[in-house]
Amino acid sequence: MDTTDLETYQVQLSQVELALQTDTENAGLLSLRSELQELISLTQQSLAQAASSSRTDAVRKTANSTPSHTWTAGSDCLAKYSGDGNWYPARITSVGGSAENPVYSIMFKGYNTTELIKGSEIKALPANHQEKVSAPSKRKLTKAEDEERDRKKKRNEKKLEVKAAKAKEQLAKQATWQKFAKKSEKKGVHIAGVAGTSIFKTPDNPLGRGAYRFSLFERRLLDF
Template identity: 35%
Template sequence: MSKNEHEQYKYQLSQVAAALQADLHNPELLALQSELQDIIALTAPAKLPERSHSPPPAPAPALFRPGDIVMARWLTGDGSLYPARITSLSGSLTNPVYTVLFLNYNNTETLRSEHVKQISESRKRALEIENSLPSPAIPPPPKPDENTAPAPPPIKKQKVKPKSELDVGKKAWQKFATKGVKSRAVGKVQKIGEKSIFKSPEDGLGRVGVTGSGKGMIKEISTRGKHVFEKKTDDD
């Protein structure tokens, strides 16, 4: 209901009250007066509460817990806000004090609540994922190109004669030592050890490896006649 209609009901009520002064016991006027009073009471505008001049109370500071990622002000640096992790909480509920660790600089600071701000959920999740990932492993050195890398020198393997070949060589030597070798004279066989330069001297005074060593020198005694000079005579 508009304000004008409300004023009209009030005016009608005043007219009914004036008519009742002439006829106090008129039942129609009394019923109309009661009806108008009810309508005016129902349509009266609600009274607004009185405004208080006291300032509104300041909102309570957000209370963070250790482990939360926030935006903290680097007071000992450039004074800007950087992502940080809360490591400890002290102070009171109305005046909390936070110790934070800056994620990108590995520095710690103790800050009051006005220097610690809430971070957006999207950036918070991105930072949590970034800090949970392991550090990248150092890749191994690249392999040398097969076309340019020098070929390693071949490994020389010493051939080991099989046991059968060694046995054959051993038997051949034993046969040679037993039968001996033929000398220049036809039909005569000289065994190993006979007339050898490596045979021990007979008298023990000679040297091994020297032919004829150990034997005494044979002296050739020759009788030389004395020449007699004969003087020739003139008659001869």
């Protein structure tokens, strides 16, 4: 039954009422009027019940859509990740939007990923969350996160290569000097600073000044 049926019954009743004005004792019209009045009453009751049920459903939907938990900045929760639709531990960093339709800025724990999500994409942590913290579920890195990780890895590898090259160069210089010192000793040339003597010690032989100049030359080679 709907409003169209009700309107039909009411029109029919008015026609019967009009006919009874000229034939007030007509048993058929009196019976029809009674039936129509009963139909109109039943239809009105049915429509009232349907309207009440609709209002109840609307209130229930509103209650279900309204978050039962009040989330604030700093709250820990489970949030739905847009990348795969799964739920991960997160922390709310800020709350925006309106009171009726709040928007939450969250950061997933263990990642630097932040997202803006609605209340329907947040839920409370499970009771056994402490056990899960020790072995949190891992989600796949986004393309940007994966590329950033590769860039950091390459930068670290480059730094290690530079350090290794410098160490190798230093070792080569030391080996060159040691080779030069050994050749000089074989030729009878004393290199000051190698055998523990000072390059500034005044020699006792007549060629002292020349020996001093040669020692300075050797010192420059050592610095090189």
